[in-house]
Amino acid sequence: MMKRVNRILIDLPIPEHGDMNAAAAVQDLLGGKFGEMSTLNNYMFQSFNFRGKKKLKPFYDLVASITAEEFGHVELVANTINLLSMNNTVPGDPDTAPLQNGKDARYSLHFTTTAQTAYPGDSMGRPWNGEYVTNSGNLVADLLFNYLLEIGARTHKMRVYEMTTHPTALTMIGYLLVRGGTHIIAYAKAIEVATGVDVGKMLPVPSLDNNKFDFAKPFMDQGLYNVLYTWGEPEYRDICQIWKGRNPETGEPLKVIDGMPKGAPVPDLPALPEEFAPGIDLDDYYRILKRLQSNL
DSSP: OOOOOSEESSOOOOOSSOOHHHHHHHHHHHHSTTSHHHHHHHHHHHHHTOSOTTTTHHHHHHHHHHHHHHHHHHHHHHHHHHHHTTTSSOOOOGGGOTTGGGGGSSOTHHHHTSSSSOOSBOTTSOBOOGGGOOOOSOHHHHHHHHHHHHHHHHHHHHHHHTTOOOHHHHHHHHHHHHHHHHHHHHHHHHHHHHHSOOGGGGOSSSOOOGGGSTTTHHHHHTTTTSEEEOTTOGGGGGGGGTSOSBOTTTOOBOEEESSOOOOEEOOOOOOBGGGTBSOOOHHHHHHHHHHHHSOO
16 A cells, blocks of 8 residues: 655745746656656556565565655656646636636646646647556566666656756756666666666666756755665665665765655645636635534
8 A cells, every 4th residue: 555745755946937838848757658657657557566576575675666756756747737837827807818828828738627737648638548558577578668668758858858947847857867867777777686687887878967957966966866765664675685786877885765755845736716726715715614623
């Protein structure tokens, strides 16, 4: 079962104004073929369906640990889209067309379907689908697929990074470049343990150092390129049998943290009257409050 913690992985800058088209581009990092919904669901179903969990426990622990982190990545990208959608419209009488900015926006679903929040689809509005999941049941084949999936995800992150100058988007992408690079190395090490083949000699793929991205540097400085987490669960500590030695790019020692990231508060989105969201006015609020305080 899953345990939810009401925090996001990092502090995201709360913008005075969002950027509709940046939000559209970031959608691909959520629901695209190489988005966080794909990495999450690949590793989640592989962990659910893993055969030989006891016999091959270090590999199961690794996939399960990264699955837990990917939940946080999906949440982080969704919150970034939400913040990029702030103050892109203003309340007004319906006959004044308060949502008119959405008419010419790249991503009309943000205005018609989600009340200017994240959508489980790619940057063109195509819904995410389960065809993006590979769970063959063959350990080495799945590890190799995961390695390539993370490389594809890294390529997309670098491209979206170059599509916007918005600090909220860049902060999120900078963090995910660092953590995604960690996962590439993790799967490379797992493949080496399973087969003896050092695919890590190909790293970095794509060959661009994270330090070249200004918004990734703070997370590199924190050493986040060298750590994996047990999420406080002793059952997952055997990842240290795979996640050991030195980072092939930085030469720094790899370490397993018996816990989870500190995280940051989840942004509290304000009401958006022009989207009828949440659709609760002040009188409704007081009526709800009264019922909550009653003995019903």
